[in-house]
Amino acid sequence: xxxxxxxxxxxxxxxxxxxxxxxxxxxxxxxxxxxxxxxxxxxxxxxxxxxxxxxxxxxxxxxxxxxxxxxxxxxxxxxxxxxxxxxxxxxxxxxxxxxxxxxxxxxxxxxxxxxxxxxxxxxxxxxxxxxxxxxxxxxxxxxxxxxxxxxxxxxxxxxxxxxxxxxxxxxxxxxxxxxxxxxxxxxxxxxxxxxxxxxxxxxxxxxxxxxxxxxx
Ligand SMILES: [Zn+2]
Numbered sequence: 001x002x003x004x005x006x007x008x009x010x011x012x013x014x015x016x017x018x019x020x021x022x023x024x025x026x027x028x029x030x031x032x033x034x035x036x037x038x039x040x041x042x043x044x045x046x047x048x049x050x051x052x053x054x055x056x057x058x059x060x061x062x063x064x065x066x067x068x069x070x071x072x073x074x075x076x077x078x079x080x081x082x083x084x085x086x087x088x089x090x091x092x093x094x095x096x097x098x099x100x101x102x103x104x105x106x107x108x109x110x111x112x113x114x115x116x117x118x119x120x121x122x123x124x125x126x127x128x129x130x131x132x133x134x135x136x137x138x139x140x141x142x143x144x145x146x147x148x149x150x151x152x153x154x155x156x157x158x159x160x161x162x163x164x165x166x167x168x169x170x171x172x173x174x175x176x177x178x179x180x181x182x183x184x185x186x187x188x189x190x191x192x193x194x195x196x197x198x199x200x201x202x203x204x205x206x207x208x209x210x211x212x213x214x215x216x
Contacts, residue, residue, distance in 0.1 A: 125193070
């Protein structure tokens with residue numbers, strides 16, 4: 001019955017069962033904050049309680065990836081419904097305490113202990129092209145890299161030689177920069193990002209068309 005199902009309003013909540021809250025963050029916009037302690041492996045929050053899936057080849061998917069966090073899940077791209085808060089609001093950090101997992105509906109999972117009140121952060125970024133200062137990072141971590149994006153410039157592309165057997169040779173100074181970023185990615189357990197960088201680099205070197213900015 002509609003009458004019986006009506007919620008009582010005006011009562012002050014004693015506690016909340018919600019493990020996170022969404023509020024303004026010092027890093028950027030609204031962020032996700034823990035309301036209880038999380039241990040590594042704990043699921044913190046679903047990625048997007050409201051979401052739509054579009055084919056990865058759909059132009060809408062590429063456009064969404066440039067502007068906000070989208071999630072590649074199989075051959076589909078999950079676009080969050082931004083009227084429903086969720087893990088998609090997690091800010092980037094260069095020393096994240098959580099990670100985004102793309103299987104199923106997508107979820108944010110703890111990777112380092114998170115105390116109540118702490119902001120829940122993940123690692124994501126973009127490979128940009130000739131825009132080194134595209135996405136400044138304000139994460140405040142001790143090892144903050146200054147920018148969320150990893151930029152590849154036309155100068156960088158000159159350091160790349162693709163041999164007839166499809167072997168890719170990278171010379172200095174790009175080589176040193178890639179190795180240094182590789183060490184950083186490894187230290188935060190995000191080695192898979194290297195593949196996105198390598199793919200973009202080869203595409204630029206071969207002058208293949210494609211999205212100017214690739215998210216990871
Ligand atoms: Zn940072």
